[in-house]
Amino acid sequence: VWKVKNAPKKILGQTIRGVEGSLDSTRSGIIYLSETISKISYQQPTNFNERIIASKVSGNDNGFSFNSAQESTFSFYQNTIALNTAIVSPVARNAFNYYDYKLDGVFYQGNKLINKIKVIPKRPNDRVFKGVIYIVEDQWQLYGIELTTTGAALQIPFVKELVFKQNFKYDITQNFWVKLSQTIDFGFGFMGLNGQGQYTCVYNNYNFSPIFNKRSFSNEVISFELKANKKDSVFWNSLRPVPLTDEELNDYIKKDSLQELKRSKPYLDSLDRVSNKFSITDPLIGYTYRNTSNKWRLNYKGPGRGISFNTIQGYTSKIGLNFYKWYTENRTKWLSINLNSSYGLAEDKLRFTGDITKKFNSKNNLRITLSGGSKLTQFNDSEPISPLINSIATLFFESNYLKGYNLDFVQIKYRQELFNGLETFAKIGYEKRSALFNNDNHYYINNKEKQYSSNNPLAPEDFTTKSVDQHQVFKSQITARIVFGQKYVSIPDRKINIGNERYPRIDVTLENGFGASKRGFNYSQLRTEIYQNFSVANKGDFYYRLKAGTFFSADDISFIDYQHFNGNQTQIGTKANYTNVFNTIPYYDFSTNKSYLEGHIEHDFKGWILGKIPGVNTLNFNLVFGAHLLATQERKPYSEFSIGIDNLGFGKYRLLRVDYVRSNFNGAQHGTFVFGLKFLGLLGL
Template sequence: MKQQITLLLLVFTTISFAQIKGTVKDKDGNPLPFVNIYIENTYIGTTSNELGKYELSTTEKSNVPLIFQYLGYKTQKQILNISQFPYQFDVVLIEEDFQLKEVVVVNNENPANEIIRNSIKEKKKNAAKTDKFEADFYSRGVFKAKDIPKKFMGVEIGDLEGNLDSTRSGIIYQSETVSKIKFQKPDNLKEEIIASKIAGDDNGFSYNTALNTNYDFYENYVDFGINMISPIADNAFNYYKYKLESTFYDDKNQLINKIQVITKRDKEPVFEGYIYIVEDSWAIYGIDLDIKGYRMQQPILETMKLTQNFSYNSENKIWAKNIQTLDFQAGIFGMKFTGKFTHVFTNYNFKDAFEKKTFGKEIVTFAENANKKEATFWNEFRPVPLTEEESTNYLKKDSIQTIRKSQVYLDSIDAKGNKFNFLKIITGYNYKNTHKKWNFNYQGLTDISSLSFNTVQGYNLDSGFSFRKWNDETGKYTSISTTFNYGFSEDRLRVSGRYIHQFNNINNAYINISGGSAISQFNPNEPISPMLNTIATLFFKNNFMKLYNKEFAEINYGREVVNGIYASGKLLYENRRALFNTTDYTFIKNDDLYFSNDPLQPDNYTSVPFENHHIMKASLGTRIRFGQKYISRPNGKLNIQNDDYPVLSFYYEKAFGASNSNYHYDLISGTVDYNKTIGNKGDFGLRFKAGKFFNAENISFVDYKHFNGNQTHVNLMNNSLNSFNLLPYYSHSTNDAYLETHIEHNFKGFIMNKIPLLNKLQWNLIGGFHQLNIPNMKPYQEFTVGFDNIGFGKFRFLRVDYVRSYQNGYQGDGVMFGLKF
């Protein structure tokens, strides 16, 4: 046994030091970052870091053919005979002797256009060569911040867990992963993360995976949150102009064409920069493209640069992507951010086919103890050496973590924040025990954020207590809270309490128990917010919110049953009482009267919409996401919806045990949601909602199906597929059958970007249709056209729609204003 251990240690020691190390510079001594370095005709490779340093692991010593490839520089082939490891080998790369040989111009045809046409023609064949493979994958992400203020909008920012130095700058996120991947186009992935490392979190697991790194320019679109047009897309000539800037020969005497990619219209989702195409095979040799933030409709992002380097294997005739880097710059409110993501693909094994069931719903897993790898492992398997700044950051963050996770430090910080004085009786108080992971909160007597106004309560505000205990590793948490709501005009205090427990982050099982006294809108979806109702009421005398009182007890339970299927159940008791207006206070002094609190008879101030009663309800619901995939993390499950399929929801509710048996009923309902990005032509969305009541002829108006209308011309909820724009809140409420249809298409600039002058606005054209069908009434319809992404510079949160409504003819029109974040 001891001999076996000794042998293993000897092998490990030999392997761990089997490295070629060095620095890559240009002839002036400047380091060259992200040089593609690999052993010829293999997929064993690495890249240099920002300082030009590289490390390559190999056990070969004799006649090792090492290739150094860098866009804009001559490719070098060096034959190494290694005496011992580690082996130091520095190299100087010479700028490419670009030439543009004389070409024959036919009919004034741009020579670059013919190269691009050939690349488009051959892209399916070239893409098919790498459509199925296994590989080793390495990812590193570094995110930096600069000029971060000490306070933002009055809120203390601090040093971001020790990430900011005295200049308010520093690395705020740094992580690495090493994984084994299997991939099959277009999007089948199986990844096992072998090692994961986050600076300052020795128990954390990086979110860097191969999942969102497949920027494939052989496809028509490259997904960056919005579909960007590939320079060799089928319709690329509609968006780009090309210039053959130069040509050169690589180490295998293959002619490489360096083509400048020029945008035709600045505001389109397009790239600019260079694409390198191999003559004859028309494969991609390299990518060096820039992306402007406004072209991605991400105004906070200023620029992003994507580079890809491909290496050629003369044995299988395949150009394969080895290195991919993504650099970005962003900023807002004077704060600046930069980031770099480095992806290295090595040890390719291209497949003709995978075995059945290779790919399933689980796409990413973590090996046991993936976050516990020692420095020796990373020194061996990290293909890109750390820069001095990155190495220092790991040491600094690990030291800070040791201090800041200690009980002494946590208790000292808590003690500072837990100080109590008598003023906190009014303003609120929070007591926290970070080490034991619990906190207690008291909202105070003047919680201005809860202050609102309605004609039933007048001014009202909340206070209350809450307790929360959590476990970051398991996702388990418990929350206990109570809310005190007082209405000044009504002179009534309502008290309610809630208990919530989440069992884990795997199936997100939870139980929610609540009860007490509360005031509620007739529509439980609360289509008008307290803030919006306050403004409409006090400034315009439009008291749209209709309320009733309830004493209630409720219990909910829900969880994911199997992947993609979520189920929940609820049992509810309510004792309901109608309410009346108690105030006519307003900021606007005129002779207009407020409407009554009766949604059925708004001009009758003595009527009630229902008789006082109690009732019980039981309900079951399910949501089905077809084709849902997921990432299995040690501390949770991350679901990834498949946009190829709709999401279905079904709901059954039974009312029983009421003080009047006429209030008993059954309700069956369902929802279909479908959202799809259609190439570069925008985002399409639809929602169908349908339901049917049974034995519900005389039920309480509270239990009717109420629809999300709007009479304020303002939509702050960004729920255009779940609401109407001009429909009165309770005009179409029903106790029978109903069908809602909501359809919308956001062109994401597809039309506006092509209109001169208007394209400078960077607005998105949106069209929509909404319809409501209920028995004994003509369908209610709305047609909308509008714009979003309205604003200036980096602030584009406004949406404006023009709406026309019809029901048995034209009903009216209006303009809707909304905010989108």
């Protein structure tokens, strides 16, 4: 159950929708209430299966609760508890490095002596709990726990604190204390939205001698019985282990009675009339028209939201329209149509692109996209520099890093999961490419040591030679994405993949250029990418990404089709981690049409080191280490090493990072600082 208190009407100017009828006159009340009854199978060390027999969501008789035993099963016998970061258990093997203990009393449960032990963190800002554990004398097993940790320890800024309570009962046949119940209480607050929640689990009907076979466990970890969400009140009243509170009972009654009203056309239209009100700033910023009862909306993106500057177009702005139609209540099947325009003032050219995407279902995620139009495209289509950062670098530092060409194209894309663990992506299209030149040398601050470079990455001081000769080519690309041992959740109308931390994700891609208008521009490239991240107990999170590829018949291909690497010359980072970027490499200096190898590793210690330093541990910073390598056939290897501090910020807003990066190439070394503004990445800027 989730509750809010004195909720604001808007957050960041956006009206909070979906809480109508949930809150009282003070804008307080229950915003989410659900229950689940499950049958759980478990076999050490990792085999797990949950079959949900019944699921109930207040106010939605078609809904499926996302309460699951898998997400809420915490064993304090383990050395660490995984809660966004690893929190050290008070009964871990190395617990004495993190806790002091004090006997706070004893009592008997039957003929068993129970010790009440106070748990005291050695360093309060470490990844630890505080509270009380109850230990059975001589058996040294848990009788109960009451432990608290904080959002700061979890590094989840909007969580104030998390309180665990577990009770155990003695099973005489196993001579062991088994878990009877668990309650998790939490408080949260962010941007004026404050509240609390509770997650209660009751365990019964243990079978300690199950008969398992090869079919007992699979990669499907959670599934729902047929009509699990259609159980009546008689069923729930007979099996519910914990009685509903008066507030929860009233919430069911109120929301269930309002359910039909909220689905009715008059009610939905009344909500839409409020949100569809037009504002004087809408033509500049944007506007959304909703027709919820007919399951569609139309969104307009105004020119004021996309203003940027580059030396090719000058000041440029974008206008966009999006039509979105969904066919099911849970939006598992939908249609999206986009029309976008871009106009460059200095270039005096208007470009249009459009696309239509149809998602057919959410079981195998089948979707097809048809797109086309004309656009300015960076030579590296991964777009290593964003329009915002390029605008600032260009106007204030006279560093016009964005280099691009004109692309006229038609393309069709396909995506589908063929079976669990194998997803395919394919696209084929026609492209007409032509060179562009600088059209604007405007700047705000004159850097006397620099001047604008040309739009030719191969000849930055040549302002007359074309970066590419105009040509046409057909391109195809097919990617197989493999996730070994991929775990997933089966819901009647969709499948949710949750990956598998033990194995990496592997992408294998074959790209072809054919039917080119210029001789020598046809080619093939085969490449692979391996990515994985996993936790290392309470010592942090480890990330790595490896890429390798080779070209065939590509000696004379267009520079556009080279393999380009994500560089960074701005000293600004925007990603949560740097496993897909080189932070001091120029954007196109290492581009290649030969074989290449690229590798990135990063380890976020999550307070394991800085949390032990007096004074520093009060700041809740994370030490981050990184290493990066690039090897191409034509050049000597390039490497970077970095050390940085993450989780910088103020209060709940921890979206900053700073790294010192040291590069090494051909015997020359270079060092610089990179400032991570992660909020830009979250905002798509």
